[in-house]
Amino acid sequence: MALSVALFISFISYFFTWQEDQSRLSAFSDRNAETTNLLRKFGASVGHFFIYKGFGLSAFIFPILISLTGLYLFFGLDKLKLWSKWIWGLIMLIWISIALGFFADERPLLGGLVGYEMNDFLQDYIGNIGILLVLAFALITILVRLFNFSPEAIGKFFSDKRKQLQTEFKSEDTPLQPAANNGSITLQTDSALEEEEELKLDTYTHKKDIPPLNPESGLDVNLPQEEEHIDLEVSEVAEEKEEGTLKAEQLVKDFGEFDPRLELGNYKFPTLDLLDPHGVTGGITINQAELEENKDRIVNTLKNYKIGIAQIKATIGPTVTLYEIVPEAGIRISKIKNLEDDIALSLAALGIRIIAPIPGKGTIGIEVPNKNATIVSMRSVIASKKFQEAEMQLPIAFGKTISNETFVVDLAKMPHLLMAGATGQGKSVGLNAVITSLLYKKHPAEIKFVLVDPKKVELTLFNKIERHFLAKLPDSEEAIITDNTKVINTLNSLCIEMDNRYELLKLAMVRNLKEYNTKFKARKLNPNDGHKFLPYIILVVDEFADLIMTAGKEVEAPIARLAQLARAIGIHLIIATQRPSVNVITGLIKANFPARIAFRVTSKIDSRTILDAQGADQLIGRGDMLYTQGNDVTRIQCAFVDTPEVAKITEFIGSQRAYPSAHELPEYVGEDSGTSVDYNISDRDGLFKEAAEVIVIAQQGSASLIQRKLKLGYNRAGRIIDQLEAAGIVGPFEGSKARQVLVPDLMALEQLLENEKNTP
Ligand SMILES: Nc1ncnc2c1ncn2[C@@H]1O[C@H](COP(=O)(O)OP(=O)(O)OP(=O)(O)O)[C@@H](O)[C@H]1O
Numbered sequence: 001m002a003l004s005v006a007l008f009i010s011f012i013s014y015f016f017t018w019q020e021d022q023s024r025l026s027a028f029s030d031r032n033a034e035t036t037n038l039l040r041k042f043g044a045s046v047g048h049f050f051i052y053k054g055f056g057l058s059a060f061i062f063p064i065l066i067s068l069t070g071l072y073l074f075f076g077l078d079k080l081k082l083w084s085k086w087i088w089g090l091i092m093l094i095w096i097s098i099a100l101g102f103f104a105d106e107r108p109l110l111g112g113l114v115g116y117e118m119n120d121f122l123q124d125y126i127g128n129i130g131i132l133l134v135l136a137f138a139l140i141t142i143l144v145r146l147f148n149f150s151p152e153a154i155g156k157f158f159s160d161k162r163k164q165l166q167t168e169f170k171s172e173d174t175p176l177q178p179a180a181n182n183g184s185i186t187l188q189t190d191s192a193l194e195e196e197e198e199l200k201l202d203t204y205t206h207k208k209d210i211p212p213l214n215p216e217s218g219l220d221v222n223l224p225q226e227e228e229h230i231d232l233e234v235s236e237v238a239e240e241k242e243e244g245t246l247k248a249e250q251l252v253k254d255f256g257e258f259d260p261r262l263e264l265g266n267y268k269f270p271t272l273d274l275l276d277p278h279g280v281t282g283g284i285t286i287n288q289a290e291l292e293e294n295k296d297r298i299v300n301t302l303k304n305y306k307i308g309i310a311q312i313k314a315t316i317g318p319t320v321t322l323y324e325i326v327p328e329a330g331i332r333i334s335k336i337k338n339l340e341d342d343i344a345l346s347l348a349a350l351g352i353r354i355i356a357p358i359p360g361k362g363t364i365g366i367e368v369p370n371k372n373a374t375i376v377s378m379r380s381v382i383a384s385k386k387f388q389e390a391e392m393q394l395p396i397a398f399g400k401t402i403s404n405e406t407f408v409v410d411l412a413k414m415p416h417l418l419m420a421g422a423t424g425q426g427k428s429v430g431l432n433a434v435i436t437s438l439l440y441k442k443h444p445a446e447i448k449f450v451l452v453d454p455k456k457v458e459l460t461l462f463n464k465i466e467r468h469f470l471a472k473l474p475d476s477e478e479a480i481i482t483d484n485t486k487v488i489n490t491l492n493s494l495c496i497e498m499d500n501r502y503e504l505l506k507l508a509m510v511r512n513l514k515e516y517n518t519k520f521k522a523r524k525l526n527p528n529d530g531h532k533f534l535p536y537i538i539l540v541v542d543e544f545a546d547l548i549m550t551a552g553k554e555v556e557a558p559i560a561r562l563a564q565l566a567r568a569i570g571i572h573l574i575i576a577t578q579r580p581s582v583n584v585i586t587g588l589i590k591a592n593f594p595a596r597i598a599f600r601v602t603s604k605i606d607s608r609t610i611l612d613a614q615g616a617d618q619l620i621g622r623g624d625m626l627y628t629q630g631n632d633v634t635r636i637q638c639a640f641v642d643t644p645e646v647a648k649i650t651e652f653i654g655s656q657r658a659y660p661s662a663h664e665l666p667e668y669v670g671e672d673s674g675t676s677v678d679y680n681i682s683d684r685d686g687l688f689k690e691a692a693e694v695i696v697i698a699q700q701g702s703a704s705l706i707q708r709k710l711k712l713g714y715n716r717a718g719r720i721i722d723q724l725e726a727a728g729i730v731g732p733f734e735g736s737k738a739r740q741v742l743v744p745d746l747m748a749l750e751q752l753l754e755n756e757k758n759t760p
Pocket of ligand 1: 376423428430622639640641
């Protein structure tokens with residue numbers, strides 16, 4: 001610090017004495033040569049060195065930096081900051097020196113030799129205009145970096161000033177016109193405020209009526225004060241609300257709406273040419289002779305049973321043709337329905353379905369398969385106007401209806417889908433069609449798939465898009481789950497994700513994912529509070545029967561829970577099964593999957609299990625399917641997407657820039673971990689005893705049982721199971737099977753707990 005003071009004095013003095021002292025500088029060692037600088041020879045020399053030969057006026061930065069260094073060392077402050085001060089100081093030193101050398105070239109002392117020479121040098125290469133540009137650019141850079149001068153900051157400064165002035169202006173205004181206090185509120189457009197105003201006016205007139213009564217009754221009614229209080233509160237709330245929205249609006253104005261796609265801004269959606277037209281270029285080819293023949297056979301068969309037909313009309317679909325008949329008056333519909341087998345016999349065709357009557361149309365429908373079915377290519381349904389212009393959250397193009405219209409539905413509205421069908425009838429193709437539809441419409445930021453594939457081969461192609469579209473558990477290597485025990489962890493992790501999302505929705509005060517994301521995009525939710533853009537999560541299970549067989553209730557419970565609750569927070573399930581028997585599609589699951597698809601099944605019972613109606617047993621296979629979402633059953637020819645096409649699409653997406661890793665699901669600590677921990681009795685869960693009783697009564701040691709009976713979360717139930725194991729009530733974790741219960745009945749349990757208390 002002393003050095004900096006010495007330099008400072010020398011420099012100041014140098015400016016006044018430099019001319020006198022200049023000639024004596026060479027005689028530094030001569031003691032008789034006198035200098036006039038306040039610090040004599042030292043002052044004259046350092047001044048000459050730093051100012052004349054160095055940086056001119058800006059040399060004062062040196063004593064400033066040295067004194068700062070002294071202060072930092074003295075108080076032991078952060079050295080890193082000191083370094084940055086030196087760096088910035090030196091940059092400023094050079095800038096000022098060059099600038100002064102440029103602008104004050106007739107006074108070379110101001111810019112010093114460095115400033116002069118640098119200008120000279122630069123002039124040769126970039127000229128005066130070039131130097132000006134370099135100086136201006138450097139100045140802006142320094143200001144922006146050092147003082148955070150940005151257009152936004154300047155804009156904000158002025159808008160803050162304006163607001164401040166406005167509030168000052170308002171508050172100055174108010175005392176002048178107390179009666180007009182209400183008037184200032186009318187400026188705000190909020191309807192709630194207007195209501196307040198009315199309310200206040202009412203009370204005001206009411207208040208006016210009261211005073212004459214008061215003196216007589218002797219009551220001390222202090223109404224005005226209360227009024228004022230209410231008034232204040234209202235305006236505060238309004239201001240607070242306004243501040244929040246103003247801030248969001250300002251952010252949107254400055255940076256635009258939040259764009260979740262920005263991180264993969266260059267992502268290209270798959271193109272149509274990746275899909276194969278499957279030889280179908282035009283529409284369906286109509287075989288007129290076949291049509292006539294079928295019509296005649298229907299009419300004749302019915303005539304044989306004395307059923308007259310008033311009218312008959314044919315609608316040709318890709319796989320089946322629908323003949324709509326209007327029977328003559330007086331014919332009972334049940335009579336026609338009973339003739340189903342006879343008509344099928346006379347038409348000698350598989351897959352006749354009679355719809356009597358067709359809902360909403362006063363006709364009876366007979367569906368007859370075409371001799372040559374037309375393949376509905378995925379390409380044609382994806383290219384259709386209906387799909388391309390679909391204003392849906394999760395549009396799925398399933399295929400074509402019987403009247404050859406493209407059938408597009410919104411998965412978000414379904415909200416979950418159950419698919420069943422015997423082997424080889426088109427289930428896997430159907431699943432691929434669903435996933436392909438979504439890949440053609442959604443950006444990787446907006447949707448994530450959790451794929452469960454116990455068959456191990458069906459969904460492997462999607463491995464290529466792992467870092468774009470898949471989600472997985474933090475510690476798992478493979479994104480596509482083929483191991484049934486891992487499925488349980490993933491399902492439970494999805495339940496945690498669901499709970500987390502509900503928490504976020506609650507904080508944001510919205511009811512569903514769409515509203516939440518809209519609010520987040522409008523920058524009304526602060527990411528510092530844990531808010532983030534939430535993608536849809538689609539869980540696809542290819543062979544559900546296999547899962548239920550190996551993991552049973554442990555899978556059923558989280559699936560049912562997700563199906564019941566996950567619709568609002570954007571988790572949707574698509575579950576496919578080969579065996580639609582009642583122990584696979586249980587009542588609990590069925591109740592939560594209103595949207596169901598049946599490919600061809602082998603028996604009427606299977607058809608009833610899936611659709612609650614028969615008909616699926618009469619389909620012709622190869623993608624012929626029935627879709628229901630409640631009451632109506634629609635027959636659809638599923639769009640065909642072959643494995644090479646899926647490979648091309650995943651290749652196309654996979655070759656693009658991706659996220660660093662697959663989307664991470666929350667970590668789930670399974671039942672098998674932490675079992676060796678010895679739980680202290682006092683640390684036990686509050687519901688430990690109830691849980692123990694539930695387990696002992698049911699003689700089944702599973703966390704999901706505790707969950708269901710005591711309505712607990714997964715984590716808590718898991719912890720209780722660990723405590724039960726530590727207490728010797730249940731056995732160790734046994735994979736997919738429930739744990740063994742080591743206590744035979746409630747009496748024994750009571751005794752065990754009593755003994756525990758008594759042992760120190
Ligand atoms: N929509 C469709 N259009 C035309 N043909 C189809 C369609 N869907 C399926 N097929 C034909 O049926 C065959 C079997 O389909 P898929 O592999 O989807 O059956 P699956 O029900 O998944 O059988 P599994 O349960 O054994 O896996 C396909 O290879 C294809 O030839």
